[in-house]
Amino acid sequence: MSLRARFLPACLLAVLLAALIRAPDPAAAGETAAARRWLSTVVTRIGEADRPTGAAGSGTRTRAGTVEIRIRIARDGSVIDAQVERSSGSAARDAGALAAIRKAGPFPSPPAELLMADGTTELSFPLERPGGR
Numbered sequence: 001m002s003l004r005a006r007f008l009p010a011c012l013l014a015v016l017l018a019a020l021i022r023a024p025d026p027a028a029a030g031e032t033a034a035a036r037r038w039l040s041t042v043v044t045r046i047g048e049a050d051r052p053t054g055a056a057g058s059g060t061r062t063r064a065g066t067v068e069i070r071i072r073i074a075r076d077g078s079v080i081d082a083q084v085e086r087s088s089g090s091a092a093r094d095a096g097a098l099a100a101i102r103k104a105g106p107f108p109s110p111p112a113e114l115l116m117a118d119g120t121t122e123l124s125f126p127l128e129r130p131g132g133r
Contacts, residue, residue: 042104066128070085082098
């Protein structure tokens with residue numbers, strides 16, 4: 001596994017955490033830790049679902065690319081919606097990113113601190129799609 005592939009989930013998690021979580025006081029630290037664990041689980045599962053499997057396909061190598069995605073997750077962890085916010089420039093790569101999200105779900109229930117008034121949470125982040133054969 002390349003160094004880039006190894007550190008990509010950690011980088012995505014850092015971006016998500018920086019954007020979503022602020023611990024204003026020590027009492028909120030426990031809740032924030034739960035949110036970090038949940039976000040880590042979501043990012044890890046999407047990354048694992050997006051890895052190429054088994055033998056090489058057609059033998060044609062494709063370039064890696066980044067797809068900006070947005071997902072909406074229900075209180076029970078089910079994926080309500082997944083969409084491409086910014087295309088990678090490849091319809092196949094974009095569709096693969098959405099397929100990885102569907103394959104990775106359902107997720108554990110999000111912590112209450114991440115739920116909006118309608119009982120859902122939204123995440124938006126770049127997903128680096130690997131090139132393949």
